[in-house]
Amino acid sequence: MRLLQPICFMSSRVRLSCSVPSSLSSNVQVYTNPISKLVVGAKIFSLSSSGVTLAAQPFVMSKFASFATFAPFFVSSLAFALLTPALLHVLTRSCVFSITYDKNKSKFTAYTKSIFLRSKSIEFDESDVSYSVASLSFANMTVRSMVRSPLVLNLSRAYKMVGFRVQLKNKARASGHTLKPFVDSKYVVVHAGQGGDGCIAFDRLFCNPNGGPSGGDGGNGGHIIFEADPSIHDLSHISSILKAPDGCKGSGSNRHGASGKHLIVAVPLQTQIFSVSPKAEEEENMSLLKVLSTPSETMIAARGGAGGRGNAFFACANQPRHSNSHWRAREATLRLAERGSVGQTRRLLLRLMSFADIGLVGFPNAGKSSLLRRLTRARPRVAPYPFTTLQPHVGTLEIPPQNGKETLKLTIADLPGIIEGAATHNAGLGACFLSFIERCRAIVYLIDASTVLNAEGSEAHFVSSSDATSKFSQQLGTLLRELQLFNPHLLDSSRLSLVIGTKIDLVVPPSGGSDSLSKISQCLIEAARRVRLMSPQILLISSLRGDGVDELVEVLSNKLSKRE
Incomplete structure (x- = not known):
């Protein structure tokens, strides 16, 4: 029809x-x-x-x-x-x-x-x-x-x-910015629940108005428990103060109070839990309590207080009740109950052992956030001025299975830009973010390839090869020097290092320009040799056009899958 x-x-x-x-x-x-x-x-x-x-x-x-x-x-x-x-x-x-x-x-x-x-x-x-x-x-x-x-x-x-x-209509993919940064460490104060008070009560029956004690015990306070959850990736959802519920009070007729419900806080895998003194934040004053490394692994961070015992607990057979007031004065033990004990209070530091698989390192405005937006669904702020990224942002790159292998998931961290003097003089945003690189399996050095152009910014005014090599080696040398001053182990050969030239869309047109790309690649290779940086491969990419991004994903997949 x-x-x-x-x-x-x-x-x-x-x-x-x-x-x-x-x-x-x-x-x-x-x-x-x-x-x-x-x-x-x-x-x-x-x-x-x-x-x-x-x-x-x-x-x-x-x-x-x-x-x-x-x-x-x-x-x-x-x-x-x-x-x-x-x-x-x-x-x-x-x-x-x-x-x-x-x-x-x-x-x-x-x-x-x-x-x-x-x-x-x-x-x-x-x-x-x-x-x-x-x-x-x-x-x-x-x-x-x-x-x-x-x-x-x-x-x-x-x-x-x-x-x-x-x-x-389905909601479209967000094109804005992710204002929520990645949190890899957090100080928390945990307060376990207080135990409920015991009750003082006596049975009054129609056949026995002076019955025995019947006060119930108070409930126990709730614990605070940290549990490893593979679906959690950072600590941004955890409050700075964690309080577990208190136990309920006991009541008459031997009714015990309900215990407080345990507060279970989900944390990522490989979370380190340190005990910190109340007035110190230095690492030498911390003690490692536990590392949650397996799924569903738990740790009781603070134990709840025990509930107080009611007067029925202290009754015995040789202490009968009497109606005479003289004898009632001697019944002090029958009118005794305990208060609930106070729950444990501690100050802890939660810190992730593995920050990310890949750390993007470079000068401000080198294209780190643009590359993260290109590879993952993370949405860090991108703008044409330095120090756009003020906090680390992490995205996940999922590589489909190939040749019978399982799906590979790589976490990529966009770190704030590093400038000269960051490790020694706290220049720029300082060295507070250099510690994140210690927990990355691979370091990708991003070099702005558009620096080979002069002030006019056109291909006709391409600088000479020696000048380009000098600029690239100066940028790489500054980055390596700051990492060396912060921690010499960051440059170990066991850690994968990769050099990438970014923003080639500003240097060469979409079609053609193979000679210029070859020239820039040779300059980057020579610059890496001068600073003695062992990079298995030099890549040139454009996060805007997508040039070389597939090749970068393939290199990261091959190199990191072999190191697992």
């Missing part, structure tokens, strides 16, 4: 469309509300109940002694008879019972019901629909300005012959 072009009602969130068979008559019913009979039945019942109520008023009045006593009943009955149909109509006045389509006029007609079940029609076309919104069961649309409230279409069932459907 041939169908006409679908007619759509568009909005920013939803689309309603209707397809009408061309072989049917000019005026065809395209929509029937499945709850129309229910709405009509409810209105008929409401109107009939109101009519019966009003008709019965003379008979009811004869049963009252005077009109004064009948007046309150009459007012309440009248309110019920009038307000019930009106309220029901307000709730269902926009309910669409059916919709027909006139093929000759290209018009839709929606039918609703008045308060007295008279049929009302609203004629509209595609241009009259100004707004639509959909939920799980209903779709609302505003037709013209003459309709006071939106029409309600029930879409709880799927009708093949009706043709109405609702399509919600």
Whole structure:
């Protein structure tokens, strides 16, 4: 059966469309509300109940002694008879019972019901629909300005012959910035729950008003437990102060208080937990408590206080109760209960052992954030000025399985730019972020290849090979010197080092320029040889155009998979 072009009602969130068979008559019913009979039945019942109520008023009045006593009943009955149909109509006045389509006029007609079940029609076309919104069961649309409230279409069932459907648009991928930085260490103060107090109580029975002690024990305070979770990647979700619930107090009739629920905090794998003295933050004053290295591994960081014991705990057989006040003064042990003990409080440092697989190192505005955005879904801020990145950002690069290997996931860290004097004079953002590189398996040095151009920034004014090599070696030498001053072990041969020239889109056009690329590559190789940096391969990439990115992913995959 041939169908006409679908007619759509568009909005920013939803689309309603209707397809009408061309072989049917000019005026065809395209929509029937499945709850129309229910709405009509409810209105008929409401109107009939109101009519019966009003008709019965003379008979009811004869049963009252005077009109004064009948007046309150009459007012309440009248309110019920009038307000019930009106309220029901307000709730269902926009309910669409059916919709027909006139093929000759290209018009839709929606039918609703008045308060007295008279049929009302609203004629509209595609241009009259100004707004639509959909939920799980209903779709609302505003037709013209003459309709006071939106029409309600029930879409709880799927009708093949009706043709109405609702399509919600999926949320587009965010193109903005990720303002939430990566947190790899955090100081936290943990307060375990306090134990509940014991209760002092005595049984008072009808047969024994001076019963024995029956005070229950208090509940234990909750622990604070750290649990390793592979789905967690950083510590940004952990609060600086962690407090576990307290235990409940005991009560009479030997009822013990409920224990506080343990507070379980999920942390990433390879999380180190250090104990820190309350007034010190130096590492020499820390002691390593545990490393959570396997999934679901736990550590009790702070233990909750024990609940206090009630007076029933201290009762014994040779201490009976007496009604005489003289003997009651000797019942001190029966009127004794314990308070709950205080929970443990500690100051801890949580720190990740492995920060990332790959650390991007370079001068400010060298293209580190652009490369991270190109390889992963991380969204660090990118701008044409130095020190755009103020905090580390981490993204995950997922490489599909090849040659029977499993899927390889590599975490890449975008670190703030390093300048000369960062390790010694705390220049720029200082050396506070150089410690992140210690926990990276590979270091990628990013060199801005556009520095081979002169101030005009065109290929015609390309500097000489010796000048380009000098600029590249100066940048690499500064980066290596700062890492050497901070920690000499950062330049060990066991750690993979890779040199990448970025921003080649500013140097060569999209097509051609192979001679320029070869020249830049030779200059980078010579610069790495001068500073004695062992890089297995020199790559040239453009994060904007994507040149060389696939080759970079292949090199990282091959080199790091062999080192696992």
